[in-house]
Amino acid sequence: MKTLIVNSGSSSIKYQLIDVTSFDVLQSGEAAQIGFPGSYIRSKSKTRMKHINVALPDHEAGIRMVLSGLLDPDIGVIKSLDEIGAVGHRIVHGGKYFDGPAIVDDDVLDKIKKLIKLAPLHNDAAAKGIEACMHQMQGIPQVVSFDTAFHMTIPPEHHTYALPYEYYTDYDVRKYGFHGISHDYVSRRVAALMGRRRESMRIVSCHLGNGGSICAIKKGKSFDTSMGFTPLDGIMMGTRCGSIDPAIIPFIMEEKDLTPQEMDAILNRESGLLGVSGISNDIREIDEARYSGNYRADLALKMYAESVRRYIGAFAFEMGGCDALTITAGIGQNSAMMRRMILEHMEGFGIVCDWEANANVGAKDCAISTEGSPIQVYVIHTNEEYIIAKDCERLCAKPEEIAFDKDPLKEPAKDFDTSKGIPFIEE
Ligand code: ADP
Helix, strand or coil, rough: CEEEEEEEECEEEEEEEECCCCEEEEEEEEEEECCCCCEEEEEEECCCCCEECCCCCCCHHHHHHHHHHHHCCCCCCCCCCCEEEEEEEEECCCCCCCCCCECCCCHHHHHHHHHHHHHHHHHHHHHHHHHHHHHHCCCCCEEEEEECCCHHHCHHHHHCCCCCCHHHHCCCCCCCCCHHHHHHHHHHHHHHHHHCCHHHHHHHHHHCCEEEEEEECCCCCEECCCCCCCCCCCCCCCCEEEEEEEEHHHHHHHHCCCHHHHHHHHHHCCHHHHHCCCCCCCEEEHHHHHHHHCHHHHHHHHHHHHHHHHHHHHHHHHHHCCCCEEEEHHHHHHHHHHHHHHHHHCCCHCCCHHHHHCCCCCCCCCEEEECCCCCCEEEEECCCCHHHHHHHHHHEEEEEHHHCCCCCCCCCCHHCHHHHHCCCCCC
């Protein structure tokens, strides 16, 4: 079965057409600058790329160009839209309504729209992408996979805030958590690489990108996570502050005479690595400045590592131990320096790293701990599209179209081709 995976942002639509049986990415691309001057569509098949500058006033136009790229005589890999078995949409917020993927109907779409107030940019754009696909791909099922759904197993003692209880019952103020699709993938993947079943493991998963979160996964289920009611909470991030004393907020609002919107923008866009370093949200640029003796650059990197370490310790303690620690996303996959800052001097805690392996992480998933390390540490290349494609297959494929996964235990651990996704055990 071929699935079209769609990730609609406020001004872009990224897509991948995936053959679910082989997990080959047949075509991918992006409609960018939607609603702005200079909009374009870029498509990439295995052998070619095509870039077209075209007016994209809205998401309807964006989806129209994505579909015409798939059918394009030069670069397209399908002859008819009927070849697409399902469309999978990545949705940031599923609120309390969704603990797994769903096929879109009026009720599902209503709930996604209801949640716009909790994720204004993300859910609004996603709803527009879904509606455009429904108009232009009638008869093809639309599936939604939520970043929050994986975290619906977090128990009340971890998802309730110490606020008046009515905020929980009347306003749904609770920890939702995000990056669930990534944490789900990474934890399945590490279990497969270690030849273990995820249900028997305690995993701390670190998704360290521009946004970042840590997740405690106990027996295959999210048990706690660092992001909260919104993606602002938790570790320090590229431009987000992560957890801070909440009393700072009214104090600064009064001192600087700020509106709630202005304060919100500062916490989300002017804080984190950028706010402390005053240089960038990108650790590569901060690291460069640190080498020329910049104090704030050095401080920002130390604070980042400490904030991640704090959650690793807390979550391992919450689960009563930890069998595997995983690191993924832009910073996690690419920065040997940051991985070392986070993991150094942890031998007493059961993390014994192989620093040569850490320095040589490439495009493949691999362990960076020694064989005897009580807690195994893996760098995993996250693959959210894989989980969404599997959701589409599970909900929409005809039985004869479902390819049974190969037994991952028989795959040589370090030789998976991560560009194709990996087989893992269905639970
Ligand atoms: P997002 O949360 O936007 O998906 P990513 O997972 O792509 O973010 O992570 C982006 C961040 O990853 C960058 O801001 C940078 O700090 C870091 N990063 C990306 N590539 C590298 C690299 N080659 N070396 C070190 N850090 C990198």
